[in-house]
Amino acid sequence: MSQFYKIAGILLFTSCLCCAQSFTFTDTYPVNNPDSLELWLTHNPKPxxxxxxxxxxxxxxxxxxxxxxxxxxxxxxxxxxxSIHSKIGSACVDYINALYYSAQNQSIESVKLANNALKSFQLLNDNSGIIHAYSLFVLVNSTIFGNQVVSDPKFSKGYLDKINDLLVKINSVHDKLMARLAYTRYLYGQGGDAVKELRPILGYI
Structure with a gap:
């Protein structure tokens, strides 16, 4: 009988762990109307x-x-x-910080934090988070016109290749949009024939 309770305890513990990791990065997609989220948070203060x-x-x-x-x-x-030991939550902290510093044009700090987030997403095998981290590398690595400002274009191309490998494993419009944004930024910066690829990409979704 004691063996039964040991097994039951192990199963319960495993179940709790699964519940604890109750969402992935793709579940944190942006919304059109932030008011609804703000209202929900007001009425649901429990941690x-x-x-x-x-x-x-x-x-x-x-x-x-x-x-x-x-x-x-x-x-x-x-x-x-x-407090609730959410590894995906901690990874998102780094990612949000990376977004913030990217918006402030603080590229070095943004890349550092994006890299921390990337490592965490990789440990979690969270393909959505990985795609967004790589995409942020590409965006930080160029101006809004696609011109390289941080490093050689080959690094951006390498990130995009990794993103393409991951896109076949997911089915999220938000992840695809982020990937297309990064790809478009990269192509626009290359000029010449590369710009011709923009039209079908911009009409992708």
Missing amino acids: THERLKNLIRLERTYYWNNLFRLKTHHKEIEKLAA
């Missing part, structure tokens, strides 16, 4: 994985449509991720 996920979603949303509010919830995300 849960669901709250952590929605806090990250809100920060990612701010990056695209309200940059001045980026990092509004950063401290809570960092504290909550640590």
